[in-house]
Amino acid sequence: MQRELNRYTFEQNALGEGYDAIAGNRDLQNTWLRNYALAMSQELSELVDSTNWKWWRTKVDLFDEQNIKVELVDILHFWVSACQVMGLSAEDVHRMYMQKNAVNRKRQDSGYLKKDEADNRGIG
Structure with missing residues (x-):
């Protein structure tokens, strides 16, 4: 659409x-x-x-x-x-959203003390 x-x-x-x-x-x-x-x-x-x-x-x-x-x-x-x-695609966005959500959860669990841009490179 x-x-x-x-x-x-x-x-x-x-x-x-x-x-x-x-x-x-x-x-x-x-x-x-x-x-x-x-x-x-x-x-x-x-x-x-x-x-x-x-x-x-x-x-x-x-x-x-x-x-x-x-x-x-x-x-x-x-x-x-x-x-x-x-x-x-919508499927790509959903998959990447789920992956990024896991990264963000991990960052929150660690108190966001260490932000490592490398953890974003595996998203895709």
């Missing part, structure tokens, strides 16, 4: 050679990972703006639950697109 939306978006906006041109092209992967990361950053900012985070303001109920949910889905939209740019 996301792939089809991305193809449509690329076509409608005449973005380069099309969405499928990204696969295997390091320059395009770099560009679109950056684009999707920036888009996620913007959506995260919009999510924060939907919360009552400004402690210096008079407490007003600015917690917009409905918009927060929409912003989370927007973030997911761009996150899935970034995963697709890197060729990650």
Whole structure:
């Protein structure tokens, strides 16, 4: 579903050679990972703006639950697109999530005293 939306978006906006041109092209992967990361950053900012985070303001109920949910889905939209740019399937993401979860659990169990980036290299 996301792939089809991305193809449509690329076509409608005449973005380069099309969405499928990204696969295997390091320059395009770099560009679109950056684009999707920036888009996620913007959506995260919009999510924060939907919360009552400004402690210096008079407490007003600015917690917009409905918009927060929409912003989370927007973030997911761009996150899935970034995963697709890197060729990650849902199964790949699940497997890697489980592996990374085990690494994080081990770090927590050790009091996170030693962070070893090498433990991330085995994920994949």
